[in-house]
Amino acid sequence: xxxxxxxxxxxxxxxxxxxxxxxxxxxxxxxxxxxxxxxxxxxxxxxxxxxxxxxxxxxxxxxxxxxxxxxxxxxxxxxxxxxxxxxxxxxxxxxxxxxxxxxxxxxxxxxxxxxxxxxxxxxxxxxxxxxxxxxxxxxxxxxxxxxxxxxxxxxxxxxxxxxxxxxxxxxxxxxxxxxxxxxxxxxxxxxxxx
Amino acid sequence: xxxxxxxxxxxxxxxxxxxxxxxxxxxxxxxxxxxxxxxxxxxxxxxxxxxxxxxxxxxxxxxxxxxxxxxxxxxxxxxxxxxxxxxxxxxxxxxxxxxxxxxxxxxxxxxxxxxxxxxxxxxxxxxxxxxxxxxxxxxxxxxxxxxxxxxxxxxxxxxxxxxxxxxxxxxxxxxxxxxxxxxxxxxxxxxxxx
Numbered sequence: 001x002x003x004x005x006x007x008x009x010x011x012x013x014x015x016x017x018x019x020x021x022x023x024x025x026x027x028x029x030x031x032x033x034x035x036x037x038x039x040x041x042x043x044x045x046x047x048x049x050x051x052x053x054x055x056x057x058x059x060x061x062x063x064x065x066x067x068x069x070x071x072x073x074x075x076x077x078x079x080x081x082x083x084x085x086x087x088x089x090x091x092x093x094x095x096x097x098x099x100x101x102x103x104x105x106x107x108x109x110x111x112x113x114x115x116x117x118x119x120x121x122x123x124x125x126x127x128x129x130x131x132x133x134x135x136x137x138x139x140x141x142x143x144x145x146x147x148x149x150x151x152x153x154x155x156x157x158x159x160x161x162x163x164x165x166x167x168x169x170x171x172x173x174x175x176x177x178x179x180x181x182x183x184x185x186x187x188x189x190x191x192x193x194x
Numbered sequence: 195x196x197x198x199x200x201x202x203x204x205x206x207x208x209x210x211x212x213x214x215x216x217x218x219x220x221x222x223x224x225x226x227x228x229x230x231x232x233x234x235x236x237x238x239x240x241x242x243x244x245x246x247x248x249x250x251x252x253x254x255x256x257x258x259x260x261x262x263x264x265x266x267x268x269x270x271x272x273x274x275x276x277x278x279x280x281x282x283x284x285x286x287x288x289x290x291x292x293x294x295x296x297x298x299x300x301x302x303x304x305x306x307x308x309x310x311x312x313x314x315x316x317x318x319x320x321x322x323x324x325x326x327x328x329x330x331x332x333x334x335x336x337x338x339x340x341x342x343x344x345x346x347x348x349x350x351x352x353x354x355x356x357x358x359x360x361x362x363x364x365x366x367x368x369x370x371x372x373x374x375x376x377x378x379x380x381x382x383x384x385x386x387x388x
Contacts, residue, residue: 120363167363169314173371175363181387189383193375 003117003194004098007106009158009172012150013128013135013143015183016121017102019176022187024100027194032093033102036086044085054078055086055104055157083161107172108162117193120172121186123179197311197388198292201300203352203366206344207322207329207337209377210315211296213370216381218294221388226287227296230280238279240272248272249280249298249351277355301366302356311387314366315380317373 006023010016017033024031032039041048090109093099094116101110110116123131129143139146158166169175174193176186200217204210211227218225226233235242284303287293288310295304304310317325323337333340352360363369368387370380 122364124364169361169363169366169369170316170318172363172369173374175366175369177367180367185387189386192383193379 002115004115005094005106005110005113006100006117006119006190006194007110008100008102008119008121009105009107010103010121011123011128011167012154013132013147014121014123015131015178015186019121019178019183019186019190020100020102022183023190023194026187026191027098027100029098029100031100031102036089036101036104039089040082040085043089044082046082051082054082105158105162108158108164117174117190118172119190120167120169120175121178122167122175123177127179196309198309199288199300199304199307200294200311200313200384200388201304202294202296202313202315203299203301204297204315205317205322205361206348207326207341208315208317209325209372209380213315213372213377213380213384214294214296216377217384217388220381220385221292221294223292223294225294225296230283230295230298233283234276234279237283238276240276245276248276299352299356302352302358311368311384312366313384314361314363314369315372316361316369317371321373 006020008016008020008023010019020033021031037048037051040046040051044051046054086104087109090101090104090106093101094110094113107116107118107120111118125144125147128147132143132146141149155166158164164171174189176189178186200214202210202214202217204213214227215225231242231245234240234245238245240248280298281303284295284298284300287295288304288307301310301312301314305312319338319341322341326337326340335343349360352358358365368383370383372380375383
């Protein structure tokens with residue numbers, strides 16, 4: 001077993017979270033996704049709600065709001081504190097034992113760890129639009145707009161903290177188009193590679 | 195069998211050509227790589243030697259030489275003629291029956307074909323440097339320089355003719371790091387996906 005950890009980065013609506021969870025279940029190892037928020041809260045002292053608002057979504061929002069406002073709340077400094085806590089939590093998880101980690105730039109944070117398999121799950125915009133309506137239901141904004149917004153935010157966040165281009169194949173050991181290949185096939189391949 | 199064609203794009207030194215050939219062999223279908231040059235010669239009227247010099251490598255060279263010279267040879271127009279011939283040859287191959295096509299932007303040319311599995315093979319610079327010395331031998335230029343040159347040229351060519359970013363995960367159904375996963379594993383996965 002060369003790989004003990006799987007870091008799954010994913011486009012919003014690609015089903016990457018489901019892929020991560022199913023792979024973990026089939027391998028009998030824990031999957032950290034929302035659980036990371038709780039750990040981050042303990043590590044940083046911020047509330048879970050505050051963390052949810054001030055992680056990846058905030059980089060882009062702050063970029064915009066900094067142009068128009070003098071607010072001192074939600075400053076980039078808060079995000080930097082959260083990033084540092086996130087980095088520590090993920091490095092500590094990698095000390096504990098085999099697991100799957102979804103999102104939170106774990107692919108980048110565990111880049112130097114030779115036991116980490118770095119994965120990116122994506123799909124075309126139409127397939128993702130169908131999926132988010134199915135999973136999260138209808139919202140006021142169209143699914144296409146919700147996807148475009150999330151893409152922009154994740155890209156800005158990833159770029160700010162890793163210095164790398166979001167979605168660049170070279171940053172991953174494997175990238176999979178879940179829309180074309182299907183979620184079950186993605187799970188099969190990753191299980192096999194582990 | 196959903197996929198009848200596999201288009202393999204690859205970084206220089208990643209072993210992508212070997213992956214393509216082995217997949218084709220194991221599937222019992224033809225693999226087009228150097229054979230495409232011959233077909234292109236028939237289609238375009240140019241000699242094979244001329245085609246080799248004036249395909250992907252030429253875009254970057256011309257970019258530089260156009261700044262310093264007034265030569266009318268090897269103009270972008272020649273490349274455009276070759277690109278058009280290449281496009282036709284690849285589309286015709288896809289009419290004939292199942293196959294693997296290595297390089298030549300086949301991933302882009304067959305993008306709208308739902309039976310084409312689009313693949314990108316890459317590896318880190320060090321692994322590629324080791325491989326090119328092993329496969330092509332030592333040259334005057336260091337392997338690192340040879341890789342950097344080829345990367346620049348392929349990138350410029352791909353960008354010019356497809357308008358897409360070279361190595362972007364979203365352009366492929368699957369991308370694989372052959373340095374991390376090993377060539378045999380890449381072959382296994384692609385055979386399985388076919």
